[in-house]
Amino acid sequence: MCLAVGVVSLLLLPHGDWAVALSLAFGLIGAAPAGIIMSLTAQSMAPQRRAFGMGVFFSFYFIIMTAAPPVAGWLFDRTGKPFTAIAFAAGLFAATGLGFTAFGPLKRWLARRVSRSEMPHRA
Numbered sequence: 001m002c003l004a005v006g007v008v009s010l011l012l013l014p015h016g017d018w019a020v021a022l023s024l025a026f027g028l029i030g031a032a033p034a035g036i037i038m039s040l041t042a043q044s045m046a047p048q049r050r051a052f053g054m055g056v057f058f059s060f061y062f063i064i065m066t067a068a069p070p071v072a073g074w075l076f077d078r079t080g081k082p083f084t085a086i087a088f089a090a091g092l093f094a095a096t097g098l099g100f101t102a103f104g105p106l107k108r109w110l111a112r113r114v115s116r117s118e119m120p121h122r123a
Contacts, residue, residue, distance in 0.1 A: 072088050
């Protein structure tokens with residue numbers, strides 16, 4: 001729900017006199033699950049592998065956070081419309097929601113696969 005409010009508020013932002021209210025809705029409601037999403041990364045790894053895993057996670061996180069603003073600026077330069085950059089941001093935000101939704105089933109599938117590979121083989 002929070003992600004849906006965020007994406008809708010981003011897409012509606014350039015339309016009409018509701019820009020300030022939609023910005024506030026996005027910040028207060030749409031960004032609420034960020035802490036939960038960040039904590040899933042640490043919870044999904046065994047303690048002995050957590051430091052390495054968080055290093056990999058934050059490497060990708062900062063690569064995306066570094067690349068997204070120039071891409072949004074390039075989209076604006078190509079189209080001349082600010083909405084293009086906002087739609088790009090909404091798309092990234094929606095991808096976060098899809099990734100969060102897929103995380104649970106993927107984690108369970110990987111856990112089953114690992115537990116099967118750790119079973120003793122019969123001779």
